[in-house]
Amino acid sequence: MTTNVAxxxxxxxxxxxxxxxxxxxxxxxxVRPYYDRLELWVILKPVEDDTERRVAEAFMSLVERYPIAxxxxxxxxxxxFIPGIDLAAEVPSGARQIALHD
Numbered sequence: 849m850t851t852n853v854a855x856x857x858x859x860x861x862x863x864x865x866x867x868x869x870x871x872x873x874x875x876x877x878x879v880r881p882y883y884d885r886l887e888l889w890v891i892l893k894p895v896e897d898d899t900e901r902r903v904a905e906a907f908m909s910l911v912e913r914y915p916i917a918x919x920x921x922x923x924x925x926x927x928x929f930i931p932g933i934d935l936a937a938e939v940p941s942g943a944r945q946i947a948l949h950d
Contacts, residue, residue: 855914857881861946863913864888867906868948873899876936880943885918889943891935894926 861879868874868890878889890903900923907921924935936945 855917857886860886860910860914860917860919861888861944864906864910865946865948867909868903871899871902873897874903874948877946877948878936878939878943879946880940882920882940882942885920887920887922887940887943889922889924889939891939892923892925900925 857879861877865877868877873893873895874890875893876889876891878891880887880889888907892899892903903923904921907919910917911919924938926933926935929935929938
């Protein structure tokens, strides 16, 4: 189902978080409105499984639901960084963390 109504960044981020709620390979989710787009920053846990693929599928569902929104996924995987780095520090300023678990 698609919508053409302007939707708030928080609504889109919450829907994405709901889709990822049971995904064990996700550590954190951040959202940042940036000019005319919405960036969704996903910090992954240090596992090598199909997590990124499942997150990408959830993201594509958002794109289908909100076709007029300019959405950009950003994945931060610990295996791509120096061991021990705080990946949350790599998320740009102005981003807000979205709770994945109650």
